[in-house]
Amino acid sequence: MITPALHQVLDAGWISVDRSNDIGFMIAFAAYEQRLVADGRNRGECGVLALGKTRGFEIVLDDSVPRTIAEEEGIRVTATLPLLCSAIREGQLTVPMVEALADDLISGEYFLPFGSGGFRRWAQEEGLIEYE
Numbered sequence: 001m002i003t004p005a006l007h008q009v010l011d012a013g014w015i016s017v018d019r020s021n022d023i024g025f026m027i028a029f030a031a032y033e034q035r036l037v038a039d040g041r042n043r044g045e046c047g048v049l050a051l052g053k054t055r056g057f058e059i060v061l062d063d064s065v066p067r068t069i070a071e072e073e074g075i076r077v078t079a080t081l082p083l084l085c086s087a088i089r090e091g092q093l094t095v096p097m098v099e100a101l102a103d104d105l106i107s108g109e110y111f112l113p114f115g116s117g118g119f120r121r122w123a124q125e126e127g128l129i130e131y132e
Contacts, residue, residue, distance in 0.1 A: 008097055032045070
């Protein structure tokens with residue numbers, strides 16, 4: 001179930017969706033697929049890398065192997081948590097919204113460097129958001 005906080009993130013005007021199907025994208029996707037896909041996993045990362053490569057987008061990846069590939073190929077890359085913290089600092093999201101999102105991700109078995117309810121403390125300790 002998608003919570004209201006998650007809907008606010010997914011529906012944000014600063015997020016756009018690119019459903020690429022041009023030949024350049026498909027060639028890049030296939031190359032990443034040969035390197036990364038195992039047991040049907042990592043296809044999403046292949047698409048993200050291909051968009052970064054063919055469109056010049058800054059991409060969001062959390063897994064270390066795809067992040068390393070992006071960095072080696074000069075693709076601008078960030079991770080989910082720093083991106084969310086940046087959105088908080090810019091006033092696009094609130095700490096409670098991101099706390100709820102982080103807890104939703106954790107409940108869905110998404111790995112984060114803190115447990116349920118731990119986003120605010122982690123982000124403050126990392127210097128990514130201000131103490132309130």
